[in-house]
Structures are given as C-alpha cells and as structure tokens.
Amino acid sequence: MGFLNQFKPIFWDHQSTKSGPFKSLFDFRSLWRKRVILLVAVALGPLISLAIFDHMVTRYDAEQEIHLRTARLVSNSRRTVSFFLDKRKSALDFVLKHHPFEILIDQEHFKVLLTDLNATIGGFTDLGLITTAGDQFRYSGPYDLMDQNYAGEAWFQEVLEKGIYISNVFRGFRDTPHLVIAIKYQLDGNDYVFRATVDTERFNQLLSEVTPGGNGDVFLINSQGVLQTPTRSHGKVMDTIELPIPEYSEHTRVIEVVDKTGERFIVGYAYLKDTPFILMITEQKSVLMAPWLKTRIVIITFLAIGMFGILLVIYFVATHLVTQIFTADLRRSQTLREVEHTSRLASIGRLSAGVAHEINNPLAIINEKAGLLKDLITYREEYKKDQKLIVHLDSILASVERCGSITKRLLGFARHLDVTIQKINLRAVIEDVLGFLTKEAEYRSITVDLRVDETIPDFETDRGKLQQILLNLINNAFAAMQDGGTLDVRARPADSDMIKISVTDDGSGIPEADLKKIYEPFFSTKTTKGGTGLGLSITYGLIQELGATVEVESEVGVGTQFLITLPLHHTRKE
C-alpha cells in the first residue's frame, strides 16, 4: 500500500464535510470519480465494443472457412469413394457383358479373370458366380468357397430383388472385414448373381490418403453407425461410433457435434448414393481454431496494453485536473479566511475607535469634576486637613488617567499613523529600548543578552514604531519570565535585504490554543493583573506598518520566541 500511496491524489483524504463559511465547494473524490468514469466510458467504450465486434466477425469468418473447406473435402472424398466403387462395378459389367457364357463359366478362365481384373483395376479379393438357388458354382480367390450356399444370406435375397447390392463391411465366413459387390445378370437365359469381394485394405488406403486438418479422420460408417473403415480416434472397423449418426441429407453437410468428453468436432458428411455408407470427416474444432486463437491473443494483448495506457493517461489527466481545482479551492478558502481575519481585525479596530471616542467625553467630565473637587479641597482651608479625601480623589484621577491611556492606545491601534522615516542604527535603537528596562532587569536579576550582527548596516525605518514594537515585546517577555531568567535579543541579516530580530525568553510560554489569538485585540491572559489585551495587537499593527512580518514559536514551560523579519529598505504602506 505504501507504493500505491505514492499515486494517491493529494485531495483524496481532504475532508469535504467541513462546514462553515470556508467549506469546500466540491467533493473532490466524487469529482475525480466522475471524471474518470466519463473518460473511461468515452475512451474505452468504443474500443471495447469494436474489439468484441471484431472478435465475433473474425470468429464467424474462421468458422465459415473451416466449414467450407470441410465440405469441399467431404465432396472430394465422396467422389473418390464413389469412383472407386463405380469403377469396380463397371469392370464387373464389362467382364460379364463381353464374355460368352461358356467361356465365363470355364473354371480355368474364371481364375484368369481375377488375375486380369487385379492386374488392370485391382482391389478384388475373390470372384464368385452364384445361381439363384444360392449355390456358388464358380469361385476364384484365396479361400475355399466353391459350392458355398448363400441362399440364407440377407444380401443374397436383396440382390435378387434389386439387381445390385453393395454390402456393409462384414465378416462373413472368413471372419475378416470385407465388402461385397453383387450384381444380378441374365446370362444364357437364366439369372445369375456375380459376386466380387472388394479388398477393404485398398479401400482403407484410399481414404487414408485424404488428410483433413485438426487431427481429422476420414471414414465410412453405415446407417447404424458401425465403422466401415479404420479411424485414428473413433475406433476400429466394426466398432460403433460414439458420435451421433447425422441425419439424412442428399447433399454434403457440415455440422458441429460435441462428444461425450465435451470435445467439439466439426463433422462433414455425405450419404453415398446406392450404398449403405455415410462418408464422414471429423475435425477437432479447438485444433482448427488454434491459429485464429493465436492472432486473437496477440490482438487482445495489444488491446490490454493500449487500455492500460489509456487508463494511465486518464488517471493522470483526471488527477491533474481535479488537483488544480482542489488547489484553487484551497487558495480560495485560504484567501477568504485571511480576508475574514483582516476584516474582523479592522471591524474590531473601528469599534474600538468608536468606543474610545465616545468614552473620552464622559471621561473628560469625570476628570474635570474630580479635578474641581480636588481644587476645592486644596484651596479651602476647612478641607485641607482631610487627607483621606485627597487620597480618594487622587485615586479617581489616576483611574481616569488609566482609562484615558487605554482609549488612547485603542485609538492608536485603529489609527493609521503617518510613518516618519529616518536612518537608524539598530544596535543603538535596541539599547535605547533596553535602557527603559534596565532597572526592572536589575531588580529581578534578569540577564539580558543582546547580540547584534556587525554586518547590519544603518537603515531607514520608522524609529518610533520599531522602538514601540521592541518595547512591547520585551515588556511581554519580562511579564512572562520568572525572576532570574534570561532574555536573548538577537539581530542578524537575512536573505534579500532583510534582517531578522528575535526576542527569546525562557518564561512560561503560550499554550498552542492561545497562540492563534495573541494578536487579537482584547485577548489577554493578564486581565486580572491589569493587562488590556491590546499590547500585541498594537504591536502586530505596527509590525505590518513597517512592512515586516512576525512569527511566534512557543512551548509551555520552555519559553517563547518572537521573530521579526524587517526589510532594510522601507516601502511606504498605504
């Protein structure tokens, strides 16, 4: 997760539930999500649809081509098989029609006939001539079948009935698979059946020369599904095939079949006319589709790489976009916060000024009334002895003076005093300020350590304000310190025509919660000790008027540091 976190957008954990005037206008996560979904939909939607469409079309094409090729192969094989059988039938026709009966039934000649047929056309195992009673009275071949009676055989009855018969492959007397072509002829006025056993070996060889793709098989079955020729993967001759027997069709057909193991086969077949045979070509679909699948995989790989690239781009584009909105929004709320802070200070300032103005007049009346009373007491002999009255009146006058000083400071806070610029020596200014406090420092055994970098040149600024700032800060530091503490005042040059002045005490420190409020008017922790809460707020105003900035660092129990960064060249502020 650590690795993934690197890619987490910066706004991801931003709390958008914040309420109040600086609330975010946006839920950035949902904004990001919506962008990503939209971009993904627009970019990947058409791409994926196109890929699926292309997949389907090319698959259909590939399948069609396989079907077509299989159909062609079936047609060719059917022609070959038919031709093989027709050729042998024609040869038998020729032999019977061009030999006079007497020569045909000559035993020696009958033997020569087999030799001649095999020499010219080939594929015959034996020949026999049978009477309608079923007696084979002439035989030529390797077996001893002379005088064999076929009257009880089904094929014999069929040939008598139909005139021609091509048998299934069967075992017969010889217990070896063979097929029989039997034709009924009228010879010398009587019907005879001419029977030839066709060499199934030749037949098998013929089919094995056909080479279909996809671990394919070419073979014949009969209408009961018994294999007539050997196969590579569907069993031996005379076995019953496991695939379903295809329905009758006059033409070549190609179908798809699933076998028991779930393997899908392309099956092309044709019913051979005038025979019990069905020519079948089976091909494993998975093998045939392999080349297509291979190109598919290449295309899908490219698609995946492309999609990954697009997703990556979408991620970065959306993140960049939302990050920009996020930072703009952040800046907006920050600005708002600053504006609010400034305007709050300003309105407090205006309010303070108003209050100060209004209070000054009644204060002046109290002042004069008390003054008058004191005058009366002082100038008239009868009251002169009463010291108690004078003490009370002095107390009233002192309080009025204190109020007056508060209102004056309030007005000073609100007022934009004109800056009077003069060239100053920083060390001299700080020493002046410390001069006011020497007595207190001595009395409280506070060590004041002043170090001013010698490279700081004399520079122009408002001397009075700078003194006021330093006096306020050092006064505050003294108030926070225990007797015997140490106060460090440092001044050093900083970057680009700035100097940094730090006032560091080892006093009580400011709690973090108060740190944000210290510049607000009337915020004071010394209210019970006569603090007005205006010191730092006035100081802050003065610092700003000098074009300077102030930072404060504080730790409770350790101390506080105020760091002022002051420009060496004074720019007049409005």
Added chain:
Amino acid sequence: MSERILLVDDEKDFVETLAERMRSRDMTVSTATSAAGALDLIEEKSFDAIVLDLQMPGMDGLEALEMIKAKNPNLQVILLTGQATVEKGIQAMKLGAMDLLEKPADIDTLTEKIKKASAKKMVLVNEETEKKIKEIMGGKGW
C-alpha cells in the same frame, strides 16, 4: 496677570466645571457651548486664548478655528478633543491652531499651554503694534 480665556465645548457640564477650575487658577473665563456662540463672544470681548472642542453640533471646531483666525490672527487657539485623529491634527495645525490636546487632559498641562498661548499672543500683538508705530512714524516722515 490674569489670562482672559474662552472655553468652547458642547458638553455644558464639562465646560462649566473646567471654567470653575480655571477661575480658581486666576484666569478670567468665558464659556460657550457652540461655535456660533463662541464667535459672538469674540466680537464682544477680547481674549488671550481659546480652548476649542473639535466635534460640535452645527459648526465644528475646524470651521470655527478658520473663522476665528480670519477675524483675529493673533488670537491663539488650543484644540481639546476626545476624537483626535492625525489628519484632523495636521489640518488644525495648518489652519493655525497652536496645539492639540486629547481628552481627558491633565489640568496642569492645559494651564501651561494656555499660559504659553497667552504669552505668544502678547508677543504677536506687541510686534504688530511696533510695526504699526514704525509705519505711522515712517509715514509722517519722522
């Protein structure tokens, strides 16, 4: 000598009390609670110094100051106000006010300022008289 002063402030209570205190400091004091009243009094009597409030209903302190200075440039005016701003202070000085004090003012400071104002007026008047005498003597060819 006893300074003749005029106190102008719309707060009657304030102006009367201050007047009494000034009288007890051997000054001859007149009071007015408006700028118009003050101008009338200046027509009638002669004063050494005027203590003038800035914020008053009707004509304000600055306007009054301008008119007083127009009529009698030697007469010294001290502004005493609870609503001092630097701008008004500068404006007042430009119009010829001698000083500007913030309320509540210390009585001794005020007294001192009045005395200075009175002395200044005296000097100015003397200079003017001398100048006039010289002019007259010069004109007669003495």
